[in-house]
Amino acid sequence: MRAVVQRVTAASVRVGDRVIGEIGAGLVALIGVARDDEAGDAEFIAAKIAGLRLFDDSSGVMNLALADIGGAVLAVSQFTLYGDARKGRRPSFIAAAPGELARPLFDRVVQLLRLAGVRTQTGEFGAEMHVALTNDGPVTILLDSRKSF
Numbered sequence: 001m002r003a004v005v006q007r008v009t010a011a012s013v014r015v016g017d018r019v020i021g022e023i024g025a026g027l028v029a030l031i032g033v034a035r036d037d038e039a040g041d042a043e044f045i046a047a048k049i050a051g052l053r054l055f056d057d058s059s060g061v062m063n064l065a066l067a068d069i070g071g072a073v074l075a076v077s078q079f080t081l082y083g084d085a086r087k088g089r090r091p092s093f094i095a096a097a098p099g100e101l102a103r104p105l106f107d108r109v110v111q112l113l114r115l116a117g118v119r120t121q122t123g124e125f126g127a128e129m130h131v132a133l134t135n136d137g138p139v140t141i142l143l144d145s146r147k148s149f
Helices: 039-051 099-115
Strands: 002-015 018-023 026-032 062-064 072-077 119-122 130-144
Touching: 002 039, 002 072, 018 072, 018 119, 026 039, 026 099, 026 130, 039 099, 039 130, 072 099, 072 130, 099 119
Parallel strands: 026 072, 072 119
Antiparallel strands: 002 018, 002 026, 002 130
């Protein structure tokens, strides 16, 4: 499982003309699920997102996590994180999990974040979404559950 995590001052996700998720200060997490991901991958990603110390303390050092600042997460499913563009110009998405495998694992990440006390908004799984955000810093971190074990 992969996640691109961006520190934001505000973010929202729209489907059509309606806003379905919106946060103030916190993190946007674009989450991709691989074909062979399991529950442990979701647990790793959720714990990392909840615990990342990406927010400045009073000395201007990134030393605070979401809980410390009262921040939220906007979690958005994104199968294109498993796009492989090493050959040719059109990416292959063969490593990305199909929706019926990816959705339960994405939902598990969201559930675990909420159980950890993190206010979490989401996009709409499988929908054409428009994500707007104001990246703070900019600070962007790539998480990969397979590169952690």
